Amino acid sequence: MGSLVLMIIGLAMFAAGYFVYSKYLARRVFQLDSSFKTPAHELNDGVDYVPTNKFILWGHHFTSVAGAAPIVGPAIAVIWGWLPALLWVTIGTVFFAGMHDLGALWASLRNKGKSIGALSGRYIGKRGANLFLVVIFLLLLMVIAAFAVVIKNLLISTPTAVIPTWGAIIVALLVGVAVYRMRWPLIPVTVVGVVALYALIVLGDSMPVVLPESFLGMSPATVWILALFIYGAIASLLPVWVLLQPRDYINGVQLFVGLILLFGAVLIGALFSANPPDIVAPMFNTNLPEGTPSMIPLLFVTIACGAISGFHGMVSSGTTSKQIDKETDARFVGYFGAVGEGMLSLGTILAVIGGFQSVAEWESIYSEFGAGGVTAFVQGGGALMENGLGLPASLSATVLATMAVLFAATTMDTGMRLLRFIVQEIGDAFKVKITKFPATAVVVIVGLGLTFSQGLGGEGGLRIWPLFGTTNQLMASLTLSIIAVMLIRKRRNPLPALIPLVLVFVLSFWAAIEQLFSFTAAGNEDWLLFALDVIIIIASVWVAVEAVMAMRRAAKAPPEDEHDDVALVATRENV
Amino acid sequence: MTAGTRAQRREDRSRRWAAFRDGLHEFYVGPYRQTLLREQRDEDDLFMIVVLGEALGVPDPAAYYSAGLLPAVWADFHSWHKRIGIPASPLDHIACC
Numbered sequence: 001m002g003s004l005v006l007m008i009i010g011l012a013m014f015a016a017g018y019f020v021y022s023k024y025l026a027r028r029v030f031q032l033d034s035s036f037k038t039p040a041h042e043l044n045d046g047v048d049y050v051p052t053n054k055f056i057l058w059g060h061h062f063t064s065v066a067g068a069a070p071i072v073g074p075a076i077a078v079i080w081g082w083l084p085a086l087l088w089v090t091i092g093t094v095f096f097a098g099m100h101d102l103g104a105l106w107a108s109l110r111n112k113g114k115s116i117g118a119l120s121g122r123y124i125g126k127r128g129a130n131l132f133l134v135v136i137f138l139l140l141l142m143v144i145a146a147f148a149v150v151i152k153n154l155l156i157s158t159p160t161a162v163i164p165t166w167g168a169i170i171v172a173l174l175v176g177v178a179v180y181r182m183r184w185p186l187i188p189v190t191v192v193g194v195v196a197l198y199a200l201i202v203l204g205d206s207m208p209v210v211l212p213e214s215f216l217g218m219s220p221a222t223v224w225i226l227a228l229f230i231y232g233a234i235a236s237l238l239p240v241w242v243l244l245q246p247r248d249y250i251n252g253v254q255l256f257v258g259l260i261l262l263f264g265a266v267l268i269g270a271l272f273s274a275n276p277p278d279i280v281a282p283m284f285n286t287n288l289p290e291g292t293p294s295m296i297p298l299l300f301v302t303i304a305c306g307a308i309s310g311f312h313g314m315v316s317s318g319t320t321s322k323q324i325d326k327e328t329d330a331r332f333v334g335y336f337g338a339v340g341e342g343m344l345s346l347g348t349i350l351a352v353i354g355g356f357q358s359v360a361e362w363e364s365i366y367s368e369f370g371a372g373g374v375t376a377f378v379q380g381g382g383a384l385m386e387n388g389l390g391l392p393a394s395l396s397a398t399v400l401a402t403m404a405v406l407f408a409a410t411t412m413d414t415g416m417r418l419l420r421f422i423v424q425e426i427g428d429a430f431k432v433k434i435t436k437f438p439a440t441a442v443v444v445i446v447g448l449g450l451t452f453s454q455g456l457g458g459e460g461g462l463r464i465w466p467l468f469g470t471t472n473q474l475m476a477s478l479t480l481s482i483i484a485v486m487l488i489r490k491r492r493n494p495l496p497a498l499i500p501l502v503l504v505f506v507l508s509f510w511a512a513i514e515q516l517f518s519f520t521a522a523g524n525e526d527w528l529l530f531a532l533d534v535i536i537i538i539a540s541v542w543v544a545v546e547a548v549m550a551m552r553r554a555a556k557a558p559p560e561d562e563h564d565d566v567a568l569v570a571t572r573e574n575v
Numbered sequence: 576m577t578a579g580t581r582a583q584r585r586e587d588r589s590r591r592w593a594a595f596r597d598g599l600h601e602f603y604v605g606p607y608r609q610t611l612l613r614e615q616r617d618e619d620d621l622f623m624i625v626v627l628g629e630a631l632g633v634p635d636p637a638a639y640y641s642a643g644l645l646p647a648v649w650a651d652f653h654s655w656h657k658r659i660g661i662p663a664s665p666l667d668h669i670a671c672c
Contacts, residue, residue: 241611
């Protein structure tokens with residue numbers, strides 16, 4: 001019963017956030033105007049700028065921002081007990097993520113659909129824009145290394161997910177060929193694709209694939225990581241229609257199916273099961289395993305996506321803002337997109353606290369910081385689904401493991417493609433033309449180097465997860481400071497942006513400093529992470545100073561006229 | 576139930592079905608629209624160069640056949656030469672601008 005109560009409280013918080021707070025933001029703070037000519041209409045080119053139906057756009061936005069991070073973060077953070085994680089996910093989604101995503105969308109809409117990087121150039125200064133490239137490079141590098149390890153762990157702990165994971169690639173290839181080469185209609189192809197994916201899950205469940213202890217002298221962990229990087233390199237080099245596009249699409253459909261299954265299982269299990277799921281995890285964990293860092297500030301960077309994430313700002317301002325039909329749609333797409341991800345995190349929390357039989361079993365999984373993670377999500381969620389929907393536990397676990405792997409893999413191959421572009425851009429800056437094959441080779445070598453930096457088991461990949469959180473939160477601060485500067489310039493209430501900005505900044509800065517000491521601890525030195533952390537800390541200070549200066553300038557400057565944005569659009573049209 | 580309302584319901588249903596189909600299609604192509612159009616454009620550029628090779632002064636053993644394809648590229652010729660950075664038509668016999 002406890003799980004159901006938490007689920008209802010969480011969903012009610014999200015609903016209140018959407019119906020009350022986001023309405024306040026949309027009307028009073030951002031003053032969304034349905035007559036404002038959005039970039040999609042103003043610059044409509046049928047390519048980047050296309051007015052899109054708000055429900056479809058929400059689907060795109062949601063599936064782009066929901067990777068493996070809203071699963072990994074909460075599944076690790078529950079180690080401090082379920083209440084802190086639940087509070088941070090719900091309050092974070094309502095007051096931090098929703099505000100941040102909607103704000104980023106609004107800021108970009110009012111600036112011809114420009115990305116946060118370009119906006120930081122306009123509102124904070126050129127140095128802010130350069131900093132952005134450094135942060136984005138680090139963020140993508142961490143994503144590919146960490147997700148390779150997450151997938152490797154899942155493939156080893158849930159061998160039944162091996163066949164559906166790799167089989168999904170074949171399904172995606174066939175879907176791509178069916179739609180683009182054979183010109184088959186999409187609906188039947190979708191149905192057959194999703195059914196084939198679930199058939200592979202059933203097949204995989206009866207045929208687990210376990211690699212031999214030593215293959216060509218390598219452990220299974222090493223083999224999987226190498227295979228994933230080779231796959232990622234190939235996927236990022238192929239034309240997008242062949243693999244990436246159908247894969248993202250099938251994953252998007254599967255995400256909705258997965259969410260319905262998870263919440264449905266909690267609901268049905270609590271109402272109809274003879275053995276309703278109970279919360280076994282402690283509300284506050286007083287029996288923390290040795291080596292667990294302090295909850296404050298680490299909780300706030302461990303759960304990044306699902307509470308507040310800078311990556312969302314990149315998606316909001318990068319592609320979503322160019323497709324908004326009416327400015328008022330931003331509330332649904334931006335704010336409700338964040339709520340969607342909050343729901344995924346809430347589902348994860350329910351799975352990892354309610355799916356176990358006893359406290360002892362829960363503690364044996366959370367025996368070390370970072371040990372719970374996705375494995376706990378798969379096991380706990382599997383048990384919840386068995387109880388609620390009557391699916392066999394191993395099959396349910398395979399479903400969830402496949403879901404988590406597919407999310408992580410799509411993020412990983414997209415990350416590799418983007419990183420390749422950045423390597424090529426850096427080459428351009430030094431007047432060296434780097435073609436796509438050498439650029440991909442650089443990405444693979446750097447990524448593998450980071451993953452294997454602490455041993456051939458890929459220990460380096462997950463060690464950087466907290467650094468991913470800090471970097472991500474730093475990006476969120478950058479976006480929030482742009483929103484705050486814009487609000488100050490317009491003489492509107494900047495507090496909804498300033499309060500999250502200060503909190504997120506202070507907590508992530510604190511976490512970065514704390515980690516810096518942990519990397520130099522005697523016997524546990526880690527100079528690579530130390531160096532990365534130093535870069536992050538310098539970047540944070542830099543952002544803070546620049547942002548404060550920009551805000552002071554904005555406060556001193558004469559107030560921006562309410563119609564300035566519209567005037568900006570009009571002049572451009574005259575040109 | 577009259578035939579009129581039945582027909583109207585059928586029409587309503589088919590309209591809703593079509594909207595669903597379009598929505599699903601948009602969900603499929605939307606995120607990659609830009610990349611796909613860019614790839615399409617690159618392919619079209621290659622085709623344009625192959626067809627116009629002889630006219631641009633590149634000896635082409637298959638010119639006899641590719642000349643037959645010239646009418647297929649006329650419509651896009653102007654926007655193509657503008658885009659690749661040639662302000663006026665590079666071909667004497669085509670005065671498109």
